Amino acid sequence: MTESKLKRAKQRYNAFLAENGLTHPLKDISIKIVKSERKLFLYSEGGLLKTYQIGLGGSPEGHKKIQGDQKTPVGEYYICTRNDRSRFNLFLGISYPNIKDTQQGLSERLISQAKYEQIKEALDKKQKPSWGTKLGGAIGIHGSGSNYDWTLGCIALNDAGIEELWFTTKFGTPVFIVENE
Secondary structure (H helix, E strand, O other): OHHHHHHHHHHHHHHHHHHOOOOOOOOOEEEEEEHHHOEEEEEEOOEEEEEEEOEOEOOOOOOOOOOOOOOOOOEEEEEEEEEOOOOOOOEEEEOOOOHHHHHHHHHOOOOOHHHHHHHHHHHHOOOOOOOOOOOOOOOEEEOOOOOOOOEOOOEEOOHHHHHHHHHHOOOOOEEEEEOOO
């Protein structure tokens, strides 16, 4: 199953490149998500490449603060993990909680000083921060549909969209999430 999924994703990526007159690898890729518009904007070298319709967490307004609040975070993140065996087709994990989220969690006593230091060290190394805290985690960009807000805080695209992004992005790709443009 995974091999055919990745083959299909590679075909979509190659079609995306051909349709846009682009060559692999794309340079300076970044993602901007505007929650109020339910849009994901894909950029390369500062220019807009494509816009995708998205679904958000079941309680989409406001910033994620704790596990289970069904909110999609707001802030600056990066792609920190990839899962081609996700039940949501493909999954690009983002680095939530970031340092600002972690500082807030520490000040509100949701995490310990030791956990704060552990997360900070991972972020400094551009690795995946700990997802096993009261702040929540396992937030990412994935497939399985973008018609409504249904996730636990993730950003959902249709399967064609995540398959295009799978080969477009890499570890460390910046992801900016804002409430409004």
